[in-house]
Every structure is written in C-alpha cells, then in structure tokens.
Amino acid sequence: MDLILVNLIDGLVTGLLLFMLSAGLTLIFSMMGVLNFAHASFYMLGAYFAYQISLALGFWMGLLIAPLVVGVMGAGVERYGLRRVHQYGHVPELIFTFGLALLIEELVQFIWGKNQLPYAIPDALNFTAFAISGNSIPAYKIFMIFISISIFIGLLYVLTKTRVGMIIQAALSYPRTVEALGHNVPLIFMGVFGVGTALAGVAGVIAGPVLGTFPGMAFVLGSIVFVTIVIGGLGSLWGALIASLLIGWITTFAKSYNIEMENILTGLGISKPESLDDSIFRDFWSLTSPQIADILPYILMVLILIFRPAGLFGKRSS
C-alpha cells in the first residue's frame, strides 16, 4: 500500500512534466494544424539556458529568465520560419519542425558539448519533504508538482476566463472571422507559439536537474510527448492532461512492479516449453514489465489509433 502511494507520487511527477510539454504542443497543434517536432527541443533549450543562467545568477533567476528566452525564440521560429514554410503546405511544415529539432540538437552539442551538464537541484530544495514508511519523498518532487499544477490552473484560467483567452479560442476555431473583427490573428498565433514553447522551457528548467541535462534529452522525451497528445486527442487540453497522467502512472507502475510474462502465460494455462533456448518464443517468455515499460506508451498509441483514431478526448478527425 505504501509502495503504491510512492509510485502514485512518482507517476504524478512524470505525468505533470509530460503535461507541461503536451499542453503547449496541443495548443500549437489546434492553432496551426501542425505538430511541432521541435517542441521537445525547446524543452532541452530551457534546461541548457537555465543551467547557463544559474551559473551566474542562481537557480531562481534561471527559472524566471530561461523560459522567457525560450518563448521569444519560439515566437521567432514561428514568425520567420514556420510562417514562411506555411505557404508550401502541411507536409513541408512538419518536415521543417523535424529539421529544426535536428538542428537544435546539433547546436546544443556545438555550444555545450556532448556530455551531461552538472545542473543540480538548488540547495534550498535539496532535502527530504516527508517519508512514507521509509521511502523518502524529496522536496524537489513536491516543488515540481506544485509548479506544474499552478501552471495548469493558470493556463485554464487564462484560456477560459479572460478576454485574451476568449480571443485565442475563437482564433483557433474561426481565424478568418476573428480577423474580420479586427484582431491581429498572426500576432495571436505567434504569441500562442511563444507561450507554448515557453511552457516547454519551464518544463526543461525544472526537469533538467532530475532527468539530466544532456543533448539527447529532447529525443528521449520528444516522441513520448507526441504519443501523449495523440492518445489524448489532438488539440484537446483535457485530453493532454489525462493522457499525460495515464502514461506517467503506467510507466512508473510497470517499472516498479516486476510482472513477468511467464506468470501471466502459465496463469492462462499455457505450459512452458521444456527448453527455452531453441524456442523462437524464448524472448516472449522471459519478458518482464520493466523491460517493456518504455514502449508501453507506443503500444497504447497504436491501439488508440486503430480503435479510436481521434484519441480519447479528440473531437475532429483530421
């Protein structure tokens, strides 16, 4: 029971982190109809910028400034890159963001090298918050949960209760009408893109010390983020939240409970072959859940796409 509670907290941290990335991505998708492959690269940039700033000004200034810088860069990418490619159609846009992801990874390697950076948890948060029957929960995890939830509430408030949010929502559905009403729709798009990438930057800043700041960090998380928003339904904020938490918990539980395929198969009444060495199913028999924890999201996504192509909360099928 105690272990379940610990895993619930761990999964929540992973899920909320994923949500901070997928929220921006799903907003950008519903706005431009294009999946931003470079989204996780902005997450990586957030971590690297925060590290660089924290060297001079400390962790808290990094948390404040790095997302702003990332957001400005994101807005610049939209204004000078994506808007230009937009005229060629959707497929070149996808390819553009894909190329951008490659380039940012190379750029990061160029500037900071290939090794992991010593970006560490600040001293103020480096203590144990509380312990559940011997399993200590670091304060930094609580801090991550706190930041993510406040961002989610803030985003929800801005989008649904403020005038700016209303205009954004309207611009997502009927850009031409909103433009006819006198709003600067390209500016709104640029802003949403900037805010989305800034959110990814925040995620990078707070995840960098825990998950490691290295050039492959965008790649590790990147494809999972796409999986998340596809499972949740493209363009749905609630779907992104549910799918993020689902993936966070599934992978955490699969890793901490060693469920063996052998037990499942014998439980189903299939007898184990005498010698596994020359059976072609030997890998299937020796499968364990920690082994497949990382590919569970992909299996889930393929299943979702086959049986419910719009995703869990998606309304439209593109």
Added chain:
Amino acid sequence: MTVSDPRTDIPKGARPKEQITTDPSKPAQRMRSGSLVLTLAPWVIASVVLAILPMVFTNNSALTIMNQMSITIVFALAYNMLLGQGGMLSFGHAVYAGVGGFACMHIMNMSDFFSTIPLVILPVFGGLFGMGLAMIVGAFSTRNAGTVFAMISLGVGELIAACSVIIVAFFGGEEGISGDRTYAQPFFGVEFLQQIEVYYLTAGWVVISAALMYLWSRTPVGRMANAVRDNPERAEFLGYSSRWVRFYSFVASGFFAGVSGGLFAINYEILTEENLNTASSGIILLVTFLGGVGFFFGPIIGAIAFTLLQTVLSLSTELWAFYAGVLFLSTVMFFPGGLAGLLMMHVPVFKLGKASTLIMPYLKTLLPAAIGLMGLAALVEMTFHYRHGATGDNEMTVFWTTFDSHTLMPWLVAGAVALIGLGIARATAPALKDAWNEANTAGGAS
C-alpha cells in the same frame, strides 16, 4: 522523335473540352508521345555509367562509397513513392528496410536453404518481408494521410526499434546479427568474395528496382496515388478508394525498402538496431527532401549528394551533422523543390536558348556567396575549436591553412571574408534576379 496526332492520343474518358483547346501547334500542350528512344535513353546511360564507374574509381574506399550510395538510392526512391508520389510523410520507414535486412540475414544463416539459392535473388526475400510488414502496418495506418499517418508511422517505428533490444531471437539485441554472404550458391561461378562483385550486384539491383519503381509510377495505381495526394476527396468521387490507393503505394514502398535492406545485408554482412531506429528514418527523409520530392529522379540526386557530403565532410570536420542540418532546413525554407527542383527550373531557360546569358550573373553572385559561406564555416569551426579543443592545443587547420585559434588575426580574416563575400552576393543578387526574369521571357532584346 515520332510525332503522333495529339487528338488520337487523348485517353478515353478525357473531357471533350480539353480536346478542343489542345492546339497541335503548341508543343507544351501536346500529349507526350511514346518515343521509345527518349524514354530509354536515361536508363541506358545510367546503366553504362554504373558499369564504367568502378573502372574510373578503382580504390576500395570509392567502391564502399558507391555501394552505400546505391543502397541509399533504392531506399530513397522507395521512400519517395510515399512522400513524393503518395503525399504520405513517414517517420519510421527505416523499419521496413531494417526488417527486410534482418530477414535476409537470417536466410544467410540458414545454411541449408541459403546454399541452394544464388545471392543475387536474396534482396527479393528482403523485399517480401518488408512488404509483409508494410501490409500489416498499412492495414490500419493508411486510413488517413497527413498528420495521423505520420504519427502512426512514428509510433510503429519507435515500437519496432524498441522491440529490437527486447526480441533478441530475431534482432540479436545490442550487437545485432551477422552472417556470411559467400555461403550462397555461386552465381555463374561468382562467389561474391570481392567488393567489386558486390558492387555489380548492387548496381544491377539499383537499375532493376529504379526501373520497376518508375514503371509503377506510370501504372494506373501510381497515377491514382498522385491524384489521392493532391485531392483525396475528388479521387473518391471518381470512384477510387483513396485508402486502398494509399495502401498499395505503402505496400509497394515497403517492398523496395526491404530490397534496400537486403542489399545492405549483402554489403555489410551485419545488421544492428541502428538500421531500424528513428535516426535512420530521419536521414532518409532528409536525403529524399534534399534531392527533391517532386521528380522521380530527385531522390537519386539526393542520395548521391548526401552520401558524398557525409563521407567527404565527416572526414574533414566533426560538425558535419550540423552543416547537414543547416542545409536541410534552408532547403525546406527556400527551395522546397530540392536539388531536382532547382535543376528543373532551368529547363525553360534552356528551351528558350538563353542559358548562356545566365552564366555571368551566376558567377558574380554564387562565387562570392560560396566564398562568404566558407568564411562563415571557418568562423564556426574556430568557435568550436576554441570552446572544445584540448587545453594547450591551439593549432587548428581550416581550409588547408594552419593557424593558432587563440589569436585575433584568423578571426578577423575569416570575419572579413564572410562579410565581403556575402556582401558582394547580396549586392549582385538583384542583377541575377533581373537576368533570371529576362532569361525566362520568350523573345525580348537578347
């Protein structure tokens, strides 16, 4: 070239309105008449060139590069069947090539069976396995084009790449699986012990599969793939199921990707997880787009250019992936037609006989631009060396010049070269644009 009456060449079912507006005196509107000589010429030339190449470049490293080029050509052409001809963007196409290659590797290791077949037909088995996997995946992934298709392809690609570490029996885990091609039945006495024999095998397969893919693009299914790419709704109204058309393209593309995987297995005799992962899928997208997706021969140019770039640049600089990324991104942003598109832009100019008027403006703009870019590259290299070079090792060599990267002088020189070169290019660009417009106008004062 035999000139046939255009009116009899119009296929059944074409709208009569087009028949009326077709003016035989305007060559552009005439249906392309089937001149066998003209159609066959590029193929014959390409085959002859492929046959002669090893006599020109005799050393082993050149053969290795040419083999790699050939494999990439087949793969890129297969990929373009999806991206260019079918409008489907796949982020996991390396999986089909990889699975085809792994299947070939297993056949190589089944010595009883392998010794009864000649090596030359091994890629067919690779193709069949790639096709089989494409049929399974295509059954659900081709329902939609665009983003959904791209996402499924990414998911399936990641899934199978991750499986390669788990399912050790088939994929061999981290170290992959290896075999020996020479155990095959000798093919007319050839046992493929030498690199040159493998080269001719690969070259033969390049010609065969390129020809087959070209012919595929001329069949009704291949033509419908274009229609479905451009307007699926309208294709549906014409009575075609866009889903099935996409499925057929996907399966055919899977087959040829598998063939390229089989060629890879023959050439390198080892396959690892690297053949399946997303990075390989990304590279083939890069190659195809660089070459140009709009033309059949685009991926061929892309494969040649990219392989050369990769081998030549990676020998001289650590940063080659960075340059490749910049090149790729600028292709997407400024030349969405790729290299083939750039080449084909010049066809009207040649037809007007004004190509010679472009030479001087091109020289005036592109030469300084190239020099300026070299200056920029030197700056990039120097920054990299300054940041990451070993302490005490201040010497570096850029563009055949050795200097100390910690002194000011080289920075000034490189900066000045970059500024002046790009400045001249920028100043002469309007003249080039005028010359271009002038060259593309029929008649005029030339």
